[in-house]
Amino acid sequence: MSDSADQVVDQVLDCTGLQCPLPVIKTSQAIKTIEVGQILELLATDPGVEPDMNAWTRRTGNELVSINQDAGVFHVLIRRAR
């Protein structure tokens, strides 16, 4: 996975402080508002976000570009693929 610093982000979704399942639900809604090929950055503090986003991208066919944790916040980059 590439570092998030070198990726152009088209939209940021701030889910810090929100618990399961809200980051998943809000991600599923946000991904529909960007174009295929664009990148959504999800910010989340829910400790389940890494396994959840692995499962969610695999199921929905979107691309998990990277997950990095910085100061307790997960930065998840997702490319809309369909």
Place this chain on the structure above:
Amino acid sequence: MWTGEGEAKVLYVQTHGVSDPGRSATPFFLAASAAAMDAEVMIYFTMYGPTLLQKDVIDKIGPKGDVGQPLRYFIEQATGLGVRLLVCQPSLDLNDLSIDDLIEGTTMIGGAAFNDLAIQADAVISF
């Protein structure tokens, strides 16, 4: 009743009711998550389950009783993502309810329809 429009079909079964609020919200949570994963999702309320869908209850209790988010929040989170809610007549009788006591959009089915949904589903998850 499955349309086949989702990537998978998941059927939840909720048997617990208002007397056990701690068990009320999780099926809605998980159903909402499944819908967010592009699955087609239904929740079947049987035994005490239909008591959770009463119009005059959903604003009064939540999983932590009368503190925190009420049931309406969890229900609307799920239905807003397309989750469908099902009940059957015998479990309404069990709780002395009629379909008119329940929130709009609740669908009445019978035992054959439930079993047909279960047979066709990719997963059936019971609480």
